[in-house]
Each structure stands twice: as structure tokens, then as C-alpha cells.
Amino acid sequence: MEKPFTRKEFLQTSALGITAVVFGSSFTRLLASEEKPYFDLKPIGRQFSLEGYYIWCSSPIWGEDGKVHLFYSRWKKEKGMGGWLNGSEICRAEADSPWHKFEHKQVILAPRGGEFWDATTCHNPLIKKVGDEYYLFFMGNSNGKTNTKRIGLATAKSLSGIWTRPEEPLLLPGKEGSWDDHCTTNPAFVEGNDGKYWLFYKSWNTGEYETQKGSVRGNRKYGVAKADSPKGPYIKVPENPVIDFSSLPDNAQLEDAFIWKQKGKFHMVARDMGFFNHAYGLHLTTKNGLYWSKPEIAYLSMGNYVNEPDPPKHLKRFGRLERPMLLPDKNGEKPRFLFGATQGGDFETSTAFVFEILK
Template structure:
């Protein structure tokens, strides 16, 4: 991918279609993160989201997150929380200490909830796993082992596997997009952001795997741009033969916007355009408490699709009435 050195980032049509709605799912006593929405057959909206107790502050995602479920009659709510779907299973399990990054989708009349877990409360045991159900209301059958492991020592993805996004490709195989980085880079770099996050792809003939990594990985690598440019939180979808990916920028242009890219095959991607702007572009907020160090930016972009087309953008941002974090949604005007 050729770096795009424009001083002003190009703006996507997607960004121009966004209409800010506001916060949802503000839960007293919790940080809420990683909200993944889907319609059911009756047109109701189900959200699978990460949450952890407020006393853990922001770092609780890595050593105490659980995945919960909420339902609403419309995308804008109000939402009713039904309870916890997946929680850390404790010593001896690969997801012993956290369950995070939910990504819900439907294949072959079943629901597949891809997620990240870890076993030691740290990043180096982050692995992608899966729970399966016949109904969005469960029960959920959790696989006992991760579905994608890191690469060998020294590989670009030897540190972890995380941030799953899965879709069926044109060739009939299931593509699992994942984020990772190299452990040595992570250990030797200094500064506020260590490691260089890249994206890989793995294919399988079944949505539960086994997945085989694409030989040309990583498929998205911004490191040649310099200044440790990278990305995270990617969501991938396909419509009318065009693959698109929306993610959080981490230095390609800045650290506050979202980016969007297009591809004809889901492997080779065009240069990014702006997908969304910082919080201040849409609403005014009071000054943050000192412990909210990610205040003012939207993270974990996920799309609510209807007949394959995005109708709402779900993000997460710090702040809100409880000074923690909660989802913030946008309506997407028709093209």
C-alpha cells in the first residue's frame, strides 16, 4: 500500500452521510465498550457489548471485561440489558481473565459471536475465540480453544490475535480479519503507543474454522509511513462486490479520526479516507476528569447492517453521565 502524504486527509462519502444521534447504554457502575449490533427477524436490535466494573477504571478491559447483551425495538433505543453472555472462566482456560471485542454475525441460520479472551490479564495471551447459538437470546456454546493463534516467534503477529471481524468472501470461504503486532517491537519501543498494529487475514471453509492464515499477511501495514503509524478496531463488510473496512486511525493521518478503505478482493486496499471525526466535531462535552485519557475520540466502530447495507454506525467513547464510557451512535443517511 502506497502511503498517502496529503496534508489534508481526503474525506469519504461515508463521513458525509453520518448524522450524530448520541449516547446509549450508559450503565451506572460500568465502563461499556465494544458494542456489536445486529437485527433479529422481527426487526429488533440486539447489541453484544463489553463491560467491566468502574472501580477498575479504563484498564479493566484487559483483566476483568465480560460480554453482555441488550435489546431495543429500534437502533436508537432505549435498550434493555438482559445480562451477561460470556464472562472470564478462571484459571485453566484460555479466556480466564477477560472476554472482550465481541463481533456478532449470522451464517447458515446460526449466530456466531467472535471475541477476544486472555489467560493472564495481559496482552500477550490475547486470543480470538467463538461462541455459537441458534438464537440471539442463547444459549451460547463456547468453544474450549481459540480459533486463531499468534504466529511463531519473530513473526509480525507473534504477540496475540484480537479485534476479529468475519465475513463470507466471494469464493465461499470465511475470512477472519484480525489485529496483531510483533512482541520485540512492543518490548523495545518507547512512547505512548508501543508496537505497530497491523491486520492479517485467515480463511476457512466453515465459520468456526479451522482457519488458515493468508500467505501474504499482513494485508494492512502502515509502518512504512513512519512515526509508528498503525490502525485498530477494524470492521469489514462487503456490498455489491466492494469490500470496505472502517477502523480507528493511529497515526496514518492522526490519532483522533476514523478511517475507511475499499478493496475489490478484501486483500489489497486503497489508501484511507476519513470515516468520522473527533467527538468535538459533533457535540460539546464538559472538561474530562483526569483519569479519562482517551476522552474526545470515537473507538471500536461497528456497523448495523440491513440487507447488507450500513444503516447505523456504533462507536464507543469516554465520558457520559457516569464519567466512564458508553456507546455513541450515528444514523447513516441513505446514499
């Protein structure tokens, strides 16, 4: 039986016994240098970029036409890296395969302005198909700030639309003072093993966010909500948060989770925010969605796979692969390609980067 990662006692239970784990900088350096990443990756390259835009959140899916359809977010270069929060829109691109360059096709969701819940940004696209319908989970906000980020859901019968846009968010934050009172964002969706549909989401506590200092404020945790239909309504489970690193040193946390099912087990790949460092990916597993394994390294920093020139000074997050998303073979559930967003490229913004997963 899979055991949960016990945060407060800093213990890891495994099939071989119980091993004490001391969390700190020496432990981080040891694992970073000696553990092999979960994914064996071969870089394909920067497969999608647009002049004048930052590209982020690359969610791929195989279409009925045999092509790869990429749902991504973009915002204008003049807004800088922070433009995702106030001016992002969700678009669709196509390529014959992950080895081919993608071509922009259409804008799917743009900020609506006015009093709408997604008035100022549309971001975090996650495309899924259930039955004969496509589900586009995303995040919108209404004031250009983090405290109005809400997960929504648009639906369509084909990847090119027409998309039915939601008048209300799909999942709201918790009550004031709760761990998730700040927002709902970073949707991750999977069909569970209990007959329910599981929607994982990131959030944090507003009080922590407002009182902490430094470049990373608040502690991002993950919860899950369940529904009988992909369209909801979603009910948060009482065990939330199901992933919580807040008892670890250095405000460790994670974000950008993507979840898939493989051989009866659920897997997560996410961006590390201090468990090892801020440039790696994390891999976790679970059997029930509630109790997750201790993270291991999913992938390393970009410099371990590609050699690129030093970026301009405004690209301060250069060298990290963020918003990891997986694409299987056309006929299988095993992940075959890793998509992510990373700063750099010919236009000195950010692009979609694709890896082949060798094993």
C-alpha cells in the same frame, strides 16, 4: 482494477493516474481540513450506559423479534479504563430501534478463571449470523496481559443462547519472531467472494512491542485467515500482513476494524492510530481482501458532531469514537447506523454512541 496502497514508495495509483503522496504532518493537516469524511453522520446519542461500568465494543444485529440486539463488553468502573484487559465480560442488551435506549439483558461470556485460555477477560464481541446459527467472535486472555490475547468463537441457535463456549481459541499467533507472534485480537468476519469465510485479525511483533518506548508501542497490523466453514479451521494467507503502515512516519497504524460487503466490494472502517491522527476513523476498500486502498477519513472526532462538557481528568481518550460497528437497514446490506464506544456520559466512564448514516 483496484490497485493496492503501495506503502514503501508512498504512491497512490488511481483511475486518474499516479499521484505522488508525501506522508508527514503537512499532508495530514491538509487532508484533515479539506477532505470530507466517507460517512455523512447524524448523531443519535449515547444510547447505552450502565452505572458503575465502562461500556465498550458495541456490536449490533437485528433480531427475529424486530429489535436491535447489542453485544457489548463491560467492566467495573473501579478498574479504570484499563480494566478491559483484566475483568471484562460480554453481555447482551436490547432496544426497539437504534433511536431507543438499550436495556441490559444478560451476561453471555465471563472470564472463567483457572487455566482456561479466557481466564481473565472476555472482550471484542462481534456478532454475526450465517444460515440459521449465530456466531459470536470475541477475544479472551489468560493472564490479564496482551500477550495471551486469543480470538475465540461461541455459537448459538438464538441470540439469547444457549451459547456453546469454545475450549480452545479459534486463531493462534504466529511463530516467535513473526509479525503476528504477540496475539490475535479485534476479529472482523465476512463471507468472501472465493467461497471461503474470511477472518481478519490484529496483531504485532513482541520484540517491537518490548523495545519501543512511548504510549503506543509496537505496530499493529492486520492479517486474514480463511476457512470453508465459519467455525474453521482458519488458515492464514501467505500474503499477510494485508494491512501494514509500518513504513510510514510516526508509527502510524490502525485497529478496531469492521468489514462489510457492499455492491461486490469489501469495505473496512477502523480507528485511526496516526495515519491522519488518533481521533478519526479510516475507510478502506478491497476486491479480494488482500490489497487495500489508501485510507480515507471515515468519520471525524466526536467534537465535530456533539458538544459535550469537558470530562474529568481520568478520561484521557475523551473525544474519540472507537470500536466502530455498522448496522444496516432491516432488509438491506447498505450501512444505516454507526455504533461505537466513546468515553464520557453521566457516569464518567464510557458508553455506546449511535449515529445515523445519512449517505
